[in-house]
Amino acid sequence: MSPGKGQRMRTSISVRTPEILYVDDSEDDQLLAVEAVEATGRDNDLRIAGSAIEIWTTLLARLESGSPLPVLLVVDLRMPQVDGHLLMDKLAEDPDLSTIPVIVLTTSADPMDVRMANGNGAYRYHEKPHRFEDLVDLWSGILDLAES
Numbered sequence: 001m002s003p004g005k006g007q008r009m010r011t012s013i014s015v016r017t018p019e020i021l022y023v024d025d026s027e028d029d030q031l032l033a034v035e036a037v038e039a040t041g042r043d044n045d046l047r048i049a050g051s052a053i054e055i056w057t058t059l060l061a062r063l064e065s066g067s068p069l070p071v072l073l074v075v076d077l078r079m080p081q082v083d084g085h086l087l088m089d090k091l092a093e094d095p096d097l098s099t100i101p102v103i104v105l106t107t108s109a110d111p112m113d114v115r116m117a118n119g120n121g122a123y124r125y126h127e128k129p130h131r132f133e134d135l136v137d138l139w140s141g142i143l144d145l146a147e148s
Contacts, residue, residue, distance in 0.1 A: 018146040019045040019068070023055045023087070024076040024105075029128065033074075036135040042143055052082035056090060059097055069100055071146050077106040077113055085113075088120035103142060 024030055030048045037046050047070070049055045055073070062069055073091070077084035084104065091097045101123040106113065109127050117125050124145075129135045 017043045017045040018071040019047060020072045020074060020142065020146050021047050021049060021055060021058070021070040022074040022105075023049045023052055023079070023084075025050055025079040026076070029076070032132070032135060033139065036132065036139040037143070039132075039136045040140045040143060042140070044143060044146075052079055052084065052087035056082075056087060059091075063096055069097070071100070072142065073100055073102045074105050074142060075102055077104060077108055077117065085116050085120060088117065088122065092121050101145070103145075105138075 022030070022033055024033070027050070030050070034046065034048070037044050049058065052075075055075075059069065061067075075084040075087060084106065088102055091100065091102065098121070102121065104117045104122045104125045105128060106126075107128050114125050126138060129138060
């Protein structure tokens with residue numbers, strides 16, 4: 001039924017919350033990230049992975065199926081088996097995945113890690129804050145970036 005003269009047609013628009021994938025092998029840091037994002041009070045679609053291999057497999061599966069890719073990746077550097085540097089190398093080699101901005105969130109303040117991450121295309125590099133309030137502020141900035 002179409003609207004009559006002077007009536008408005010109702011439409012619903014579905015707005016998808018931007019998805020962020022966070023990879024960190026530390027369950028404590030994963031939990032802190034979730035709590036910090038929740039503390040921002042903002043809508044979010046934060047997905048957690050425990051290894052670089054898990055993220056890589058997820059991204060390849062999405063490419064093959066045509067599923068949407070995340071708008072951001074947040075990557076820890078210090079992980080067993082495959083570290084964040086190697087993950088970023090692999091992302092940079094793939095024309096479809098290299099377009100996803102990568103934010104490094106790590107305990108490392110080593111200048112070599114910063115140089116390597118920047119050389120691998122890191123969009124931003126952050127050391128993990130020690131205070132929860134600072135972590136909330138950091139994740140708020142990441143959400144801002146995801147929404148822009």
